[in-house]
Amino acid sequence: MLIAITIQLFSFLIIWIPAYFIYKKGVYMLLSGFNTKPEEEQQRLIENGYPQAVGKAMMNSSYILLAGAVLAFFVEPDFAVVVSWLVWMLYLFIRLITLSKLDNSKTKKRNLSILIGAMVFSIILVAVVFLEGEREPRFTVSDQSVAVSGRHGVEWSLEEITDIDLVGEVPEIRSKMNGYSFMERRRGHFSIEGLGRGRLFVHTGTPPFLYLERDDDFLFVNSKDPAKTEQWFQQVRGSVE
Incomplete structure (x- = not known):
């Protein structure tokens, strides 16, 4: 949570600071x-109020990111961050489109095309990251190993596994190290209370969870279907024993 809020506040500042100097100080x-x-073109834009209006739009948009940081104290941090960034992009895109009417420069059409292209690219990028994170990981058990497919996936030899358990809950998640976290989905590397750093591939609201451990590493994995998670547990335990 602290990492998400820190990044959000940093994002707010790197937008708000230049916006302040543009809008308030005329830089x-x-x-x-x-x-x-x-x-001459610069003077015409200033007389039309274009740079001042852009600075104000940037400043107002930065407050959306600040609101996302505050919201992260009350709801899932990654949910707050994603929603605030989507609202930020939508607001800034619409505002800059309307402000383009004040731009009477020769490069108006080119600037507008670049803005639209950048916004479309950003939306596609967010959608790709979201869909990739939402994709259900596949857990497989073979004669020699267990594996979780997809991004942040992992494969362990059966001989390396030192502990197997089917548990009713995942210990408290202290922070996300490198992974995907949205609503109840957790994929990747996390720091877990009492266990340290390990991997999660879980829906936190759908117990049980298959717990596997090897040396100083561990992972939790489960399916939306509890019966399938129990089936995985029986498969791994039967293969190891």
């Missing part, structure tokens, strides 16, 4: 491409 050179325009 228009902070706007991308503004300083390279001819002086």
